[in-house]
Amino acid sequence: MGAQPIADNLFTDDRMTALVGARNKQTGQIFFPLPLTPNDNIEPIALATRGTVWTYTVQRFPPKTPYAGPADPMNFKPYVVAYVSLPGQTMVESRLTGVEPEDVNIGMEVEFTAIPLDPDAPADQQIMIHAFQPV
Amino acid sequence: MSDVCIVGAGIHPFGRTEGLDGMDQGVYAVKQALADTGIAWEDVEFAFGGSSASGAADTMVSQLGLTGIQFINVSNGCATGGSALNAAASAIKSGEYELGMAVGFDKHPRGAFNADPAAYGLPNWYGEAGYMLTTQFFGAKIMRYLHENGLSTEALGRVSEKAFRNGAKTEHAWRRSEVDLETIMNAPLISDPLNKYMFCSPAEGAVALILASEKKAKELGGPMIRLKTSVMRTRPPGSFEVFAASIDNERGGTATELAAKAAFEQAGMGPEDIDVAQLQDTESGAEIMHMAENGFCPHGDQEKWLIEGRTEINGALPVNTDGGCLACGEPIGASGLRQVYENVIQLRGTAGEHQVPGDPKTAYTQVYGAPGVAAVTILQR
Numbered sequence: 001m002g003a004q005p006i007a008d009n010l011f012t013d014d015r016m017t018a019l020v021g022a023r024n025k026q027t028g029q030i031f032f033p034l035p036l037t038p039n040d041n042i043e044p045i046a047l048a049t050r051g052t053v054w055t056y057t058v059q060r061f062p063p064k065t066p067y068a069g070p071a072d073p074m075n076f077k078p079y080v081v082a083y084v085s086l087p088g089q090t091m092v093e094s095r096l097t098g099v100e101p102e103d104v105n106i107g108m109e110v111e112f113t114a115i116p117l118d119p120d121a122p123a124d125q126q127i128m129i130h131a132f133q134p135v
Numbered sequence: 136m137s138d139v140c141i142v143g144a145g146i147h148p149f150g151r152t153e154g155l156d157g158m159d160q161g162v163y164a165v166k167q168a169l170a171d172t173g174i175a176w177e178d179v180e181f182a183f184g185g186s187s188a189s190g191a192a193d194t195m196v197s198q199l200g201l202t203g204i205q206f207i208n209v210s211n212g213c214a215t216g217g218s219a220l221n222a223a224a225s226a227i228k229s230g231e232y233e234l235g236m237a238v239g240f241d242k243h244p245r246g247a248f249n250a251d252p253a254a255y256g257l258p259n260w261y262g263e264a265g266y267m268l269t270t271q272f273f274g275a276k277i278m279r280y281l282h283e284n285g286l287s288t289e290a291l292g293r294v295s296e297k298a299f300r301n302g303a304k305t306e307h308a309w310r311r312s313e314v315d316l317e318t319i320m321n322a323p324l325i326s327d328p329l330n331k332y333m334f335c336s337p338a339e340g341a342v343a344l345i346l347a348s349e350k351k352a353k354e355l356g357g358p359m360i361r362l363k364t365s366v367m368r369t370r371p372p373g374s375f376e377v378f379a380a381s382i383d384n385e386r387g388g389t390a391t392e393l394a395a396k397a398a399f400e401q402a403g404m405g406p407e408d409i410d411v412a413q414l415q416d417t418e419s420g421a422e423i424m425h426m427a428e429n430g431f432c433p434h435g436d437q438e439k440w441l442i443e444g445r446t447e448i449n450g451a452l453p454v455n456t457d458g459g460c461l462a463c464g465e466p467i468g469a470s471g472l473r474q475v476y477e478n479v480i481q482l483r484g485t486a487g488e489h490q491v492p493g494d495p496k497t498a499y500t501q502v503y504g505a506p507g508v509a510a511v512t513i514l515q516r
Contacts, residue, residue: 007260021381032381036258055282057274058327059265066252066262081271083382090381093266101327106282117264129264 003126006117009034010130012046016114019130021047021090030089048086049112051132056082058101068127069117080104084132098133109135139224139362140352141514143172143345144479147240149338149463150309157189157466160341161240162198164469168236168343172355176200179345181226183219184238185209186468192238213415213504214367215239216342216471220512221365223346233351240341241466255378255506269505270334272377274326277420279375281328284435286423288328292319293441294419295332295461301448302462304488307473309338310462333419338464342472344479358483363513364401368394370507377505390509391415391428391501398499398511399430406430409513410495411481412452413474415503416459426454429501429511453491456481467504474500475512482516 005011010033012018021032023045034044060078062071070076080096082104096104097115110132117127145167147160155163161184169176176199184192185208193206211218216239223237250269252262261267281288296316302308314332322330352359370376373387399405406429414429416422427434431452440446446454457463457477460470478498480486498514 006264007258010260029383031383033258036256055275055279056327057271057278057329058324059268059271060324060326063265063268066259066267067265068263069265079265081266081275083275085384087384089384091384093380093382095264106279129260 002124003116003128005114006127006129011114016128018049018112019047019092021045032090032092047092048089050135051084051086051110053096053104053106053108053110054083054085054091055106056080056096056104070120082132084110095129095131096133097131111135137228137230137348137350139227140347140349141344141360141362141475141479142347142352142355142357143168143174144476145169145171145343146307146473146476147341148307149340149466149473152339157186157240157242157339157341158195160242160339161186161189161192161238161343162195164240164341164343165195165199165236165238168345172345172357174234174345174355177202178234179204179236180232180234181205181223182236182238183207183209183222184236185211185215185219186239186241187212187215189240189242189468192240212506212508213467214471214502214508214510215468217365217502217510217512218367220344220472220475221367221510224362224365227346227348233348235346236343237346237472238341238343239468239472241468242339243337243466245337250378257378257380261380266380267378268326269377270326270329273334273418273420274329276375277418277424278328280420280424286435286438289316289320290423290438290441291328291333291419292316294416294422295319297441297447298416298455298458298461301456301489302458305457305462306487308458308462309464310458329418329420335417335460335465338466340463340466340469340473342469342476344472344475358516360479360482361515363404363515364398365510365512366394366398366401367508367510368397374507376507389428390507391425391503394509394511395429395501398513402513404497404513408497409452409499410493410497411456411478411491412454412499413456413459413477414454414501416455416461417465419461421503422455422459425501425503429499448489448491456486456489456491471500471502471510474502475514478514482514
């Protein structure tokens with residue numbers, strides 16, 4: 001067993017190359033993630049892997065439950081949460097990786113990736129979440 | 136249709152009160168409101184009330200008296216108090232009742248509100264991966280707003296500075312010490328660009344308002360504070376709300392804009408006619424956005440207004456004269472009614488140290504909350 005995605009139906013494939021979004025067949029509206037309950041009007045769609053940062057913030061303190069990542073107040077590493085605008089689709093809420101909080105800018109070009117929820121976990125036990133990184 | 140008047144108001148001070156639960160504080164506020172009106176509990180014909188975390192409001196009859204009163208519980212998130220007031224006003228406008236009550240109270244544990252993804256229709260991973268925090272939403276939303284409108288983070292600090300300055304003068308406020316701008320700007324960040332002085336905290340408190348028909352209000356003989364309108368609205372397409380894993384690329388309006396527009400139309404007034412305003416300030420950025428969303432100033436002019444002191448107690452449009460949520464904290468069920476309480480005492484001229492000068496005649500409140508609801512009232516003396 002290698003690294004596992006944090007949830008089913010989140011990524012398009014085992015290699016976690018893109019996110020699965022949802023498309024309303026009647027209105028054409030695209031959103032994320034797929035609803036928990038199946039719906040005849042909703043079809044899955046692969047979301048774009050390049051976009052721009054529309055806005056962002058930084059999580060400066062360790063979240064309480066249900067957060068499952070490292071939350072030790074002494075070693076907590078703040079993380080960036082952004083809304084990434086995917087052209088013609090939607091804006092996805094996502095962590096940013098590979099960039100320090102003070103270097104993030106609105107309008108920054110980013111691309112999709114998957115990162116471990118806890119980078120210090122053993123490689124074969126890692127739980128993978130979605131993220132975007134600077135291009 | 137009868138005009139609706141607010142003939143009595145009571146409050147349990149906001150903040151932390153050991154030994155009193157939320158319901159006890161609600162009863163305290165009701166008794167104060169009854170005394171303020173000069174009536175007995177037996178005179179109250181109906182009530183609407185609610186809390187988010189402190190139980191069903193109607194059970195307070197066991198403490199107030201088993202008069203057989205119609206008492207309807209309201210549960211509408213951050214708009215609970217506003218919705219109770221709205222419903223009470225409608226009951227009087229309809230002619231069915233002459234005298235009734237709206238009450239809201241709450242007592243929340245310390246720290247940020249803890250949320251369960253399933254309650255919002257979200258998958259568990261959303262919480263596990265670290266997105267289930269209201270503070271992130273507020274940070275991300277105002278980050279974009281500042282960027283789009285050319286405002287600096289210092290504007291956020293100025294809102295907090297004003298809130299604590301006003302809170303220091305207000306008996307029912309929680310935070311009663313002034314904090315200078317430099318201290319505020321150097322405080323640790325919570326969710327960029329917002330720091331620890333820029334967020335309100337969950338708290339405790341209660342407010343009760345007694346409402347009457349115009350005829351009944353004249354009989355009672357107190358100051359005639361008319362509730363010109365009470366409007367509640369939900370979000371339009373393309374709004375930006377809490378706990379959104381995605382938002383549309385095409386942006387839209389806000390629940391506040393809808394409620395403000397309807398309220399001004401119903402009251403036959405415009406923003407320029409308002410003498411004092413209480414605007415939702417869950418965090419400093421909210422007050423800035425709401426100054427514009429309610430129509431008081433153009434988007435982008437807020438920092439100039441703050442620097443010029445236009446929203447100070449002695450300014451052209453005093454905003455959050457009791458320190459708002461930033462200084463009073465946010466007991467969800469009571470928060471919207473606190474704004475109305477503050478306006479009642481401002482219009483009566485009994486606000487003491489934080490009284491707006493110049494004999495204010497019109498007063499505005501706006502509450503906004505999850506998941507995209509807004510409630511507005513306009514009072515006139």
